[in-house]
Amino acid sequence: MKSIFFDSQVTYDEFDAPIYDRPSSAADLRSVFASFIANGVFITPSTNLQVTIGSGLQVVAAAGKCWINGAFGYTTSDTNLTLTTADGTNPRIDRVVARLDLNTDVRSIDLYVVDGTAAASPVAPALTQTATVYEIGLADVLVPANATSILQSNITDLRQNEDYCGVVHAAFDQVDTADLFAQFQAAFDEWFADLEDYWDGTDLGALQTAIATHASQHSTGGTDPIAAADIGAAAASHNHAYADLTGVAAASHNHAVTDLSGVAKSAQGIRITVQSTAPTSPAINDLWVWDS
Numbered sequence: 001m002k003s004i005f006f007d008s009q010v011t012y013d014e015f016d017a018p019i020y021d022r023p024s025s026a027a028d029l030r031s032v033f034a035s036f037i038a039n040g041v042f043i044t045p046s047t048n049l050q051v052t053i054g055s056g057l058q059v060v061a062a063a064g065k066c067w068i069n070g071a072f073g074y075t076t077s078d079t080n081l082t083l084t085t086a087d088g089t090n091p092r093i094d095r096v097v098a099r100l101d102l103n104t105d106v107r108s109i110d111l112y113v114v115d116g117t118a119a120a121s122p123v124a125p126a127l128t129q130t131a132t133v134y135e136i137g138l139a140d141v142l143v144p145a146n147a148t149s150i151l152q153s154n155i156t157d158l159r160q161n162e163d164y165c166g167v168v169h170a171a172f173d174q175v176d177t178a179d180l181f182a183q184f185q186a187a188f189d190e191w192f193a194d195l196e197d198y199w200d201g202t203d204l205g206a207l208q209t210a211i212a213t214h215a216s217q218h219s220t221g222g223t224d225p226i227a228a229a230d231i232g233a234a235a236a237s238h239n240h241a242y243a244d245l246t247g248v249a250a251a252s253h254n255h256a257v258t259d260l261s262g263v264a265k266s267a268q269g270i271r272i273t274v275q276s277t278a279p280t281s282p283a284i285n286d287l288w289v290w291d292s
Contacts, residue, residue, distance in 0.1 A: 030070030073109025087118035137164035
């Protein structure tokens with residue numbers, strides 16, 4: 001296993017040139033960065049390395065930043081890219097790329113146009129993605145036959161497409177759940193198979209019938225309906241004590257004469273008699289109340 005970021009012990013050769021026993025290279029650093037940061041363009045601003053039409057057979061890549069396999073590339077100004085002359089018979093699709101080139105004579109990230117092949121039904125060229133040269137796609141450009149200029153509608157933005165480019169993000173945010181899902185699926189399939197073995201078609205039908213029968217028995221008019229008391233409700237027919245009624249006078253009670261309207265008051269007072277039959281010999285100042 002190779003390990004990095006350790007202090008070196010320095011020795012010297014016969015020419016007094018230093019020799020480091022724990023050297024780290026740019027490739028080591030790119031490997032570390034690539035483990036945490038995924039390839040793509042930076043999301044802010046949204047125009048990062050966006051490809052738009054230019055003059056004639058030119059396209060323009062906006063200023064922006066990208067990250068490729070642990071290497072960082074950026075441009076602070078727009079970049080004009082010239083397309084190859086259009087085919088006289090068939091259209092073609094060119095691809096604008098950001099390319100990491102680790103060849104000794106290059107060692108950089110830069111922007112390029114990869115020419116497609118003219119055809120009746122053209123396809124864009126594949127990205128080169130090797131240990132030495134690695135490309136991410138920024139846009140596909142349709143070059144019609146005999147074209148002398150490009151329309152914006154001829155340009156397909158690839159920056160948000162992770163199959164070709166994508167947006168820079170923490171690499172560990174993107175979890176490959178395929179294996180985990182396969183385990184869950186296998187466990188579910190096993191459980192469901194056991195369930196099917198236990199609940200065959202006959203058993204499931206019987207269970208459904210039992211549920212329907214139970215529901216009908218406890219419904220209104222069923223053989224075993226739910227009583228009001230079962231759910232904490234009062235019965236449809238029930239009684240209340242007289243004292244439980246609010247706003248109703250007691251069955252036996254008195255009124256002062258002054259409470260009675262239309263009745264004259266005398267010095268001797270008034271005697272009120274309540275009985276079920278009409279009076280036979282009422283006296284003066286008597287008030288009789290009866291049920292006729």
